[in-house]
Amino acid sequence: MQTIEEKLLEHKQSLNVVQAPAELESRLRNALEHVPAKKKNMSRPMTWIASSAAALLLIIGTYQYPAFAYYGSKLLNTTDLYSLSFSEVADQGYGQTVNKSKTLDDGTVITIDGVIADENALLMYYTVGRHAGSVYNDHGSYRYGVDGLHGFMTNSDWKEGGGNPSEDETQFEGVYKFEPVSPFARTLTVTFYEWLDNGERASYPISFDFEANKAMKSMIKEDISKSVPVDEGTVHYDSITASPTSTIVKGHYDMDEKGYPRFMGNTKLYVNGTEMKPRRMQSSDDSKKDILGFELEFDVLPTDKIKTIELVLEDFPGYQKVEEPISLASPSDQSIKIGDEKVWIRSVTKTDAGYDIVIARKQFTFLETDNLSVQAGDIVVPVSSISSSRPWDLKNGNILWEQTYSFNITEKPERLLLDGFDYIKTYDKTISIPVGQ
Incomplete structure (x- = not known):
């Protein structure tokens, strides 16, 4: 049977990339501080307690995915992962170095530099090095791309990506963000593609070993x-x-x-x-x-x-119910406040078919039109047609949107009957x- 010391030695490499979370460390420290003081000859039991704590960390760090990484992380305190090259990430002790390449027929080299994985996503850092005598921008930014990432219980699409060419434009350093991968995957395959000069698309799968113990647990x-x-x-x-x-x-x-x-x-x-x-x-x-x-x-x-x-x-x-009819007696560019929102009755105009009413509102305010109607005396007439929205520039940095509402009514309408409207409510x-x- 292996001793705890032998197990610790066997898993030394795994423990090198595992950091205990700060709260676990403090709990262990508090627990030890509350152990009653013992005589010096009790040092062996205390050594056993310390070894047991180390073994607990070993078990958690080895078998829980992702490992206890990045607690107290310098990286998260200072830098957005997207702005770094993988070499900068690796210099701070984070992520898994991959360094797997594929050389294309024309001498271009596609390299997966490294990955960082957690429960939210997998970030893949890569480099495309153009062949001698060619620059990356010769064929535009869309010559190379990625289809997806696959592995055991993993079929992840990419969510976003970006990067920049080097100063001499001979290579491109980028990062792709994928949906999270399975912690049980041991090999992952990323399929790159290239748009060839003849318009066809060539695919280049690159596989690499995935080390889950170098991924990062959620904070x-x-x-x-x-x-x-x-x-x-x-x-x-x-x-x-x-x-x-x-x-x-x-x-x-x-x-x-x-x-x-x-x-x-x-x-x-x-x-x-x-x-x-x-x-x-x-x-x-x-x-x-x-x-x-x-x-x-x-x-x-x-x-x-x-x-x-x-x-x-x-x-x-939100929804604002309109309790009272809206007067059409004095149309103007002045707003009418209804609840927390406003509408504008800009004009009431006689037409051959009846009357047109121009109503303005904010961009995401929408009048309820099922029962929209006007009233003249005892006559109530529903809306017959509604124009498309058009902007009304107030010339003060604000733009409202107006529409023309047509009504087949012979008498000049006195009131607008509106059930309510949808709007963006605070x-x-x-x-x-x-x-x-």
């Missing part, structure tokens, strides 16, 4: 399970996962009218009081569970010393996310 992974009621339903925030590649908030909608809202609204993320830069938002429905999901991605957290995390639903589609609702200690 924060919390269930939120909180919601914000809105005018026509509820916005649920389900979870947050923060990692060295990104911060992702997942949630779902429960709307009165089945289906996605017209707009996703704006959710802001604050960490220690600082707003995180948003990267993207997208829907992520689960047809099997009939869930209308969404996913919000933010920038990498700037620090590992997280004290507070807050989500703020800044705005979201909510400013804050959700505090508990941070694990």
Whole structure:
């Protein structure tokens, strides 16, 4: 049977890339500090306790994916991963060096320099070195690309990518971001492609060993399970996962009218009081569970010393019911306030068919038109046609949108009858996310 010391020696290389999270270290230290003082001849049991703690770290570090990496990370405190070359990342002790290349028929060399993986994504750093006598920009930025990344239980599409040519334009250094890969994959294959001069496309798969113990564990992974009621339903925030590649908030909608809202609204993320830069938002429905999901991605957290995390639903589609008729007696460019929103009755004009009314509103304000009508005395006439939207430039940096509403009525209309309108409503609702200690 192997002793603990033998196991530690056997797994020394794995432990070299594993760092214990700060909170685990403090808990162990606190536990040891509360052990009653012993006589000097009790040093052997204390050595056993220390060895057991090391063995615990060994087991966790070896078998939990991804490993305890980057807690207290210098990298996350100072630099966005996307702005670094892989050599700069590797110099700080992060990521897995790959250094696998494929040489094309014309002498161009495509190299996978290294990868960084976590529960949110996999970042692949690569280099395209053009053959002698040729520069990268000879054939434009789209000559080379990537189809996807494959492996055991892994079929990941790329989500975004970018990079820059070198100063002499003989090579290109870039990074692709893929969907997360399976922690059980041992070999990954990335398929590059090239658009040839004859218009055909050639594919170049490059396979490399994937070392999961060099990937990075999420800094924060919390269930939120909180919601914000809105005018026509509820916005649920389900979870947050923060990692060295990104911060992702997942949630779902429960709307009165089945289906996605017209707009996703704006959710802001604050960490220690600082707003995180948003990267993207997208829907992520689960047809099997009939869930209308969404996913919000933010920038990498700037620090590992997280004290507070807050989500703020800044705005979201709202509905304003119009209780009273709107007077058409004095059309002008002055606004009419209804609830928290405004509309403008710009003109009421006689036409051969009846009357045209020009109504202006903000870009994302939409009048409910099912029962839109005008009234003259006891006569009520519904709208007959509505023009396309057109901009109304206020010449002060603001642009509104106006439409012409036509009514087949002989008498001049006195009132506009409107049930309500959809608009972007300010909510400013804050959700505090508990941070694990």
